[in-house]
Amino acid sequence: MDSTAAIGILGGYGAVGTAVVRRLYRAGIGPLLVAGRDPARAEAFVASLDAAGAAVSVQAVDLWDASLDSFLARCRLVVNCAGPSYRVLDTVARAALRHGVDYVDAAGDDPLHARLSAQGGGADEWAAANRTAVLSAGALPGxxxxxxxxxxxxxxxxxxxxxxxxxxxxxxxxxxxxxxxxxxxxxxxxxxxxxxxxxxxxxxxxxxxxxxxxxxxxxxxxxxxxxxxxxxxxxxxxxxxxxxxxxxxxxxxxxxxxxxxxxxxxxxxxxxxxxxxxxxxxxxxxxxxxxxxxxxxxxxxxxxxxxxxxxYELSGFLSATAAHHVLAGHVKPGVHFAADVLDPLSTAQALATDPVAKLDMA
CATH class of the missing domain: 3.30.360.10 (Dihydrodipicolinate Reductase; domain 2)
Structure with a gap:
């Protein structure tokens, strides 16, 4: 896959999406493509970022028209922070698979997993295409x-x-x-x-x-x-x-x-x-x-x-962590829940040093 293609954050100016963008941006992981139905909000958010991170651009996307396909055609991985997830369901994930794009969902719990793992395709289809989907990469579930x-x-x-x-x-x-x-x-x-x-x-x-x-x-x-x-x-x-x-x-x-x-x-x-x-x-x-x-x-x-x-910051932490692991090739192709494929101890240790949370074990 083209390493210069973007990492798309759908709903990237929302409560979870901004947390994901900031983390990837500060880590220098990009280029980033912030997308959603309100490009003015996306532009305002991007303008608020400092000048020390990855390249960031904006694209207007409506999940229910052809703009979703044009967005995914520019991506190598998409982090879906758009909601509500019960309405989005597998719309973005299926489009990502069509375009050969890896997928991370900040929500996307059991109903989405069931759809992507349905008989006659689903999880086997993702593995056969050598693509990865990580679901429930939020605070709860996740x-x-x-x-x-x-x-x-x-x-x-x-x-x-x-x-x-x-x-x-x-x-x-x-x-x-x-x-x-x-x-x-x-x-x-x-x-x-x-x-x-x-x-x-x-x-x-x-x-x-x-x-x-x-x-x-x-x-x-x-x-x-x-x-x-x-x-x-x-x-x-x-x-x-x-x-x-x-x-x-x-x-x-x-x-x-x-x-x-x-x-x-x-x-x-x-x-x-x-x-x-x-x-x-x-x-x-x-x-x-x-x-x-x-x-x-x-x-x-x-x-x-x-x-x-x-x-919401906790969800952003786990979604960004999952995206980084997928990009690094640490998650095998197929459909997974984040809790099943991210290492518990190293993730907890990273969270314990993060300013958004306080983690104690006794």
Missing amino acids: LSGLLPRVLLDQAARPVRLEGYLGGVAALTPAAAGDVLLARGPEHGIPSAAWEDGQTRDRALEPRRGLTLPAFPRPVTAFPFLSTEAARLAQAARIRRVHWYTVFGGEHLAEELAMAWAMDDTETAGLVQAADADVRRHGSWYGQEFRLWNGTDEGPPTRTLTLRAEDS
Whole structure:
């Protein structure tokens, strides 16, 4: 592939896209091509960059017309930060494969993986074309499946794992759409737990007023066994996994529950509720993983705690990391989840030295 072709960042002026661009730019990885439906926003963002990084240009792209093909024709790899991912689905990935372009998706969880791995093509098609697709390269899913592997890889006999993920953050309309649609068995099961090699429904209750090091104030944790957590449990052959979604404020949790109950697909209410929580409690995000090794009695054997102000920056970190690994040839052709192909320890070590996050292991 032409090494002078661009690394395209679709949605590169959004919350996650700008974080990806800045990281690749500062690392001198390029040339970069920032793309989206609003070239004026893209130009303004590019103009804000200092003069010490890779070459950057801008292109107007609409996912639903021929401009997507003209964009991909200029690329050797594309990082998809456009959303909402439930609407984008495999549109960009399929076009990337047609053009022989490697693909990294900051979101793109199980529904996208299923589409790209469908019988009669999919994952085999990517491998046959010697092209690579890395999905779920964000904070959640992504780091949420990668970081607990640091603990699991160092344990002789892991028997129990708990995960707590969430906080308080503003929602972009695209992110609100993904939150709203992140339900159903293709995403996970509320109140479920992983017990003795299988999913057990209605096994857990919400935990209210919970105090954990990952979060600066007491939080409410709702049990939700994500498909990512279930895959991790199967891969690690761990007996018990309890997984929780954490809310640090009241408004978003209430608005989301109401939207799900009413089968509402409008995102404005979620955006406003998230903003109300941020005004009251500030913006913060955390992930905490607690592992029991040998026995599940008593306190956890090891704990990994991640704290950050901005989950979008965390997604940018992992997407840029995945892009760098693909460009370096460290990920084999085919369709993969980021947590399955990035090295847990080296990724955690890099994150621990990054100013966007604080990572502790005990």
